[in-house]
Amino acid sequence: xxxxxxxxxxxxxxxxxxxxxxxxxxxxxxxxxxxxxxxxxxxxxxxxxxxxxxxxxxxxxxxxxxxxxxxxxxxxxxxxxxxxxxxxxxxxxxxxxxxxxxxxxxxxxxxxxxxxxxxxxxxxxxxxxxxxxxxxxxxxxxxxxxxxxxxxxxxxxxxxxxxxxxxxxxxxxxxxxxxxxxxxxxxxxxxxxxxxxxxxxxxxxxxxxxxxxxxxxxxxxxxxxxxxxxxxxxxxxxxxxxxxxxxxxxxxxxxxxxxxxxxxxxxxxxxxxxxxxxxxxxxxxxxxxxxxxxxxxxxxxxxxxxxxxxxxxxxxxxxxxxxxxxxxxxxxxxxxxxxxxxxxxxxxxxxxxxxxxxxxxxxxxxxxxxxxxxxxxxxxxxxxxxxxxxxxxxxxxxxxxxxxxxxxxxxxxxxxxxxxxxxxxxxxxxxxxxxxxxxxxxxxxxxxxxxxxxxxxxxxxxxxxxxxxxxxxxxxxxxxxxxxxxxxxxxxxxxxxxxxxxxxxxxxxxxxxxxxxxxxxxxxxxxxxxxxxxxxxxxxxxxxxxxxxxxxxxxxxxxxxxxxxxxxxxxxxxxxxxxxxxxxxxxxxxxxxxxxxxxxxxxxxxxxxxxxxxxxxxxxxxxxxxxxxxxxxxxxxxxxxxxxxxxxxxxxxxxxxxxxxxxxxxxxxxxxxxxxxxxxxxxxxxxxxxxxxxxxxxxxxxxxxxxxxxxxxxxxxxxxxxxxxxxxxxx
Amino acid sequence: xxxxxxxxxxxxxxxxxxxxxxxxxxxxxxxxxxxxxxxxxxxxxxxxxxxxxxxxxxxxxxxxxxxxxxxxxxxxxxxxxxxxxxxxxxxxxxxxxxxxxxxxxxxx
Numbered sequence: 001x002x003x004x005x006x007x008x009x010x011x012x013x014x015x016x017x018x019x020x021x022x023x024x025x026x027x028x029x030x031x032x033x034x035x036x037x038x039x040x041x042x043x044x045x046x047x048x049x050x051x052x053x054x055x056x057x058x059x060x061x062x063x064x065x066x067x068x069x070x071x072x073x074x075x076x077x078x079x080x081x082x083x084x085x086x087x088x089x090x091x092x093x094x095x096x097x098x099x100x101x102x103x104x105x106x107x108x109x110x111x112x113x114x115x116x117x118x119x120x121x122x123x124x125x126x127x128x129x130x131x132x133x134x135x136x137x138x139x140x141x142x143x144x145x146x147x148x149x150x151x152x153x154x155x156x157x158x159x160x161x162x163x164x165x166x167x168x169x170x171x172x173x174x175x176x177x178x179x180x181x182x183x184x185x186x187x188x189x190x191x192x193x194x195x196x197x198x199x200x201x202x203x204x205x206x207x208x209x210x211x212x213x214x215x216x217x218x219x220x221x222x223x224x225x226x227x228x229x230x231x232x233x234x235x236x237x238x239x240x241x242x243x244x245x246x247x248x249x250x251x252x253x254x255x256x257x258x259x260x261x262x263x264x265x266x267x268x269x270x271x272x273x274x275x276x277x278x279x280x281x282x283x284x285x286x287x288x289x290x291x292x293x294x295x296x297x298x299x300x301x302x303x304x305x306x307x308x309x310x311x312x313x314x315x316x317x318x319x320x321x322x323x324x325x326x327x328x329x330x331x332x333x334x335x336x337x338x339x340x341x342x343x344x345x346x347x348x349x350x351x352x353x354x355x356x357x358x359x360x361x362x363x364x365x366x367x368x369x370x371x372x373x374x375x376x377x378x379x380x381x382x383x384x385x386x387x388x389x390x391x392x393x394x395x396x397x398x399x400x401x402x403x404x405x406x407x408x409x410x411x412x413x414x415x416x417x418x419x420x421x422x423x424x425x426x427x428x429x430x431x432x433x434x435x436x437x438x439x440x441x442x443x444x445x446x447x448x449x450x451x452x453x454x455x456x457x458x459x460x461x462x463x464x465x466x467x468x469x470x471x472x473x474x475x476x477x478x479x480x481x482x483x484x485x486x487x488x489x490x491x492x493x494x495x496x497x498x499x500x501x502x503x504x505x506x507x508x509x510x511x512x513x514x515x516x517x518x519x520x521x522x523x524x525x526x527x528x529x530x531x532x533x534x535x536x537x538x539x540x541x542x543x544x545x546x547x548x549x550x551x552x553x554x555x556x557x558x559x560x561x562x563x564x565x566x567x568x569x570x571x572x573x574x575x576x577x578x579x580x581x582x583x584x585x586x587x588x589x590x591x592x593x594x595x596x597x598x599x600x601x602x603x604x605x606x607x608x609x610x611x612x613x614x615x616x617x618x619x620x621x622x623x624x625x626x627x628x629x630x631x632x633x634x635x636x637x638x639x640x641x642x643x644x645x646x647x648x649x650x651x652x653x654x655x656x657x658x659x660x661x662x663x664x665x666x667x668x669x670x671x672x673x674x675x676x677x678x679x680x681x682x683x684x685x686x687x688x689x690x691x692x693x694x695x696x697x698x699x700x701x702x703x704x705x706x707x708x709x710x711x712x713x714x715x716x717x718x719x720x721x722x723x724x725x726x727x728x729x730x731x
Numbered sequence: 732x733x734x735x736x737x738x739x740x741x742x743x744x745x746x747x748x749x750x751x752x753x754x755x756x757x758x759x760x761x762x763x764x765x766x767x768x769x770x771x772x773x774x775x776x777x778x779x780x781x782x783x784x785x786x787x788x789x790x791x792x793x794x795x796x797x798x799x800x801x802x803x804x805x806x807x808x809x810x811x812x813x814x815x816x817x818x819x820x821x822x823x824x825x826x827x828x829x830x831x832x833x834x835x836x837x838x839x
Contacts, residue, residue: 062784065777094812097786213776251772254783280813288797288806382815386803395804489817490804491781
């Protein structure tokens, strides 16, 4: 009988949890060196022999208290989903601290397999560990490994294959001292009375959590049959222990646990004198000192964006060539008309405009992966703490904000590391102001069209800085108005510096590029087709009417040309050609104006004119709600559909040359700046809105999240365009 | 290790907690390079449990690696783990130079 087996991976941040997950599930995820970056639960399915394994990567936690949502999520998963095996990833270099989680898992009675990871680093630090001895003393499987290099993974897979699939095993009993033991036993007895309740299976562990005043555990017992008696016993126990231990018996529980671990460690671990931390010490001497660290951090960010821009541009040129080539291959082969237009303008034009930015996104995420995996990102959070706290956010929040530069969706999910609810709401509201990589195509397009190439990188950096600054300003504003209150104090692990592996960087970069592509292909493919439809229908001037007009024009000139002399005829002939061209252009103009897209754009144009946008930009902005990268493909479709004769022009050229009906230029540098600012600030994309909704869990805040960015964008663009025009930049 | 006893008042350290020769002071008063043992954690319960999960608990020897100006956070090394702690938390952790005192009498 085939059976699905659920395997949960738990462990503290920085233990290589995600690496183990990737190694056994084969799925690509990301190595997170910053505590809490892996906040979403990842699941991978893999077949071992005749079993199907469902492997779940739980968020990194240091313990099983309910300090953060990550811990609560991990604990609930273990209690409610009852996994068949729990892989506890233990960082061998920090054995004692990591065993704190292991011991709690064992107390809980879940079937633990200990992965003793990074034994090479422990070796380097002068630590030797006897894995067999741990296995014997704790009665668990212990697998030494170096997950980064794939060592020990086969052993682990074998251990998983042998897993029996019993969700609960005999719990480990820790000696908490006579008085506490007695109270634990009394509470556990009451807990066991309701056999249908899940707490009865790990009664002792639940009792210790209750004594530790764990609110989530207390809430989980609301349906317990003996609730009233339980609360009485608990209150009495707390009172008794508080008098014995001077109000601090919770710490006493932790102390006893550590005492147990220390004794265990003494038997299994040897530490030769002076482990080496020299490189970390030397680097931290500079990087954590704000006088040096903050400029260094800004330089790193500048370098990142410059490199991304300069490396991506030759690759982009190549892709552009390839796209042009495939369009030219199709041209004329699909019989002209609607189908060909759909294939070239709708599909190749629209989706191609998105693919072209994959290199930038890949490189950006590779850069972020290097920062994360090297251990530098948490230093950045540390040196930003003071500046951030002035704005009312913990330094920790800097990382979700930084991730926002990649994609707002994971960034908003990463705010789960913030313990304080107010901090979270604040971060979730301001993250969309931080320009994500999907906005990069829009910026690159506009900057490239209206500025010299040699300044493009610097201008792009400026745009990103500005988006960061606007986010910080709004944070300060919200914190001092609607979201008052102190933020959670900083508790942040600074892992030793580490050389990131190429594999880790590539996986991270590719995973994100793939995510972007997926989004691009589902959102944008459908978006492009819909837009192509919206732009082409309903038809105002049909092809037959155009043909008739051309025939009429020809006939009209034919008579005159026939009766004219040679030199006059030539002049008349070119006059006729121009008139025929005008017929075609006029028809296209009429068609796009009469289309659904044109009508919507026209309707909102009066509101957009003061910002320097015409109706076509309006259509692009509306489509950007679907996903920001669509702004580019929409502009592509609209401007290509309008057609610039005699040019195989890229969209940038098309933008530069587009005109208003009165013949003046539609797009000037000032309107490009205004548009960049508008795109930077206005309503986030549908995917971001979706996570905002689910993470805010509050309709009022969600409405705020939806409305305020657009209002802000409108005001900023209006001021910039109007003031700019007054100063004479509008020509 | 501890120079300015008057500062104790500022940190509202109860006189009972200052134990003669082996002075007890908040972590926030330690300077860069100072070493001491954690005696007591007086933070809110949820913060305490996170600290304990990170290996910061009474009896552990710590060293201050970085202490910036004003209210900036501190970096401390505890049991081979490097941790950044907000200054407000550092004010709520009491330390002592006396290893024997740091360990709970119930464990000895």
